[in-house]
Amino acid sequence: MRRILLATHGEFAAGILNSAEIIIGKSEQVQALCAFTDPTKDFQKQVQTIIEEIQPGDELVVVTDILGGSVNNEFMRYLDHEGLHLISGLNLPLLIELILSTEPDTEKLIEELLEQMPKQIQYCNRIEFEEIPEEF
Amino acid sequence: MRRILLATHGEFAAGILNSAEIIIGKSEQVQALCAFTDPTKDFQKQVQTIIEEIQPGDELVVVTDILGGSVNNEFMRYLDHEGLHLISGLNLPLLIELILSTEPDTEKLIEELLEQMPKQIQYCNRIEFEEIPEEF
Numbered sequence A, B: 001m002r003r004i005l006l007a008t009h010g011e012f013a014a015g016i017l018n019s020a021e022i023i024i025g026k027s028e029q030v031q032a033l034c035a036f037t038d039p040t041k042d043f044q045k046q047v048q049t050i051i052e053e054i055q056p057g058d059e060l061v062v063v064t065d066i067l068g069g070s071v072n073n074e075f076m077r078y079l080d081h082e083g084l085h086l087i088s089g090l091n092l093p094l095l096i097e098l099i100l101s102t103e104p105d106t107e108k109l110i111e112e113l114l115e116q117m118p119k120q121i122q123y124c125n126r127i128e129f130e131e132i133p134e135e136f
Helices: A012-024 A043-052 A070-076 A092-100 A106-120 B012-024 B043-052 B070-076 B092-100 B106-120
Strands: A002-009 A030-035 A059-064 A084-088 B002-009 B030-035 B059-064 B084-088
Touching: A002 A012, A002 A070, A002 A092, A002 B012, A012 A030, A012 A092, A012 B002, A012 B012, A030 A043, A043 A070, A059 A070, A059 A092, A059 A106, A070 A084, A084 A106, A092 A106, A106 B106, B002 B012, B002 B070, B002 B092, B012 B030, B012 B092, B030 B043, B043 B070, B059 B070, B059 B092, B059 B106, B070 B084, B084 B106, B092 B106
Parallel strands: A002 A030, A002 A059, A059 A084, B002 B030, B002 B059, B059 B084
Antiparallel strands: none
């Protein structure tokens, strides 16, 4: 089974999940981890528990807010853990494609999605109207 | 004056602003528009008001959630309005750089930031440790 975890400083993860749900509906495979919002929770322990709960044969795609940030750095420590895939730079086109894709090979899926990013993150004043994809 | 408006379906805009504030502190120049969260508000009118409030000589950088989505499409209608810059594909490294940059030329700034995006949105399982920027 492939699951997706959005992990960010503050409320970003919950916010973008709300946005995705408005566009494509709820998805059971996605969860949000809003780090540093509850001072009673130890973020390092939260991450450790998440990693330990990856079952053999399962895959967890963690998408974090920013490369070099505390959240991404914490997951970087577990990159050799079987089944963990880590992406930095969470954004909505990436999330929606991750949820909707039927590609079974997770590595191939992530590589293909990242190749498409320059088409999604655009200076709209510079693009021609025929380049714009269908409306969501 | 240059201002930044984050405009998204649902709570994404407010969420990522909260995330940026945790990392770099509050910024008076940034606002969040969470579309379709209040059924009493007409989104088209909200956008029209935002555009009309751009003062001569001022610049508004609108960063939306997804190219081809309802939010981005609504702002696309005003691309010929003086002072409006529209970017799709909101993400945290882009937002932080937009806030912190001292580059006075907004067009140049946006073009440079978008060029940097492939370094920020990465499959971390594939990168070497020396490529990772300093911690936030």
